[in-house]
Amino acid sequence: MFLHIGGNTVIPxxxxxxxxxxxxxxxxxxxxxxxxxxEKGTTLKIDDSNNKSFIVTENQIYYSPIAANTLKKRAKLGFNSSEFKKLDI
Structure with missing residues (x-):
């Protein structure tokens, strides 16, 4: 599954x-x-003026204009319960 984090950006x-x-x-x-x-250049801002959350992956940090709770709810829909527990969301 993919998670839409704002703009035209989706991440697995x-x-x-x-x-x-x-x-x-x-x-x-x-x-x-x-x-x-x-400083390392491993961040990506979806919307420079309106950061409400950030998403950490192994290789990148994404700043999103979408609230963390909204993203967590969206992510939860894409996981079965055992996968979701691994993420501790």
């Missing part, structure tokens, strides 16, 4: 490590993690 749900609210970047460790990935 099997690649998702976590979906987080953008406001969690106010946490010092999370902010450092995001900044380090921006």
């Amino acid at each position: 749900t099997r690649d998702i490590i976590g979906i987080f609210s953008y406001s969690s970047n106010e946490n010092k460790i999370t902010g450092e993690f995001l900044n380090a990935n921006e």
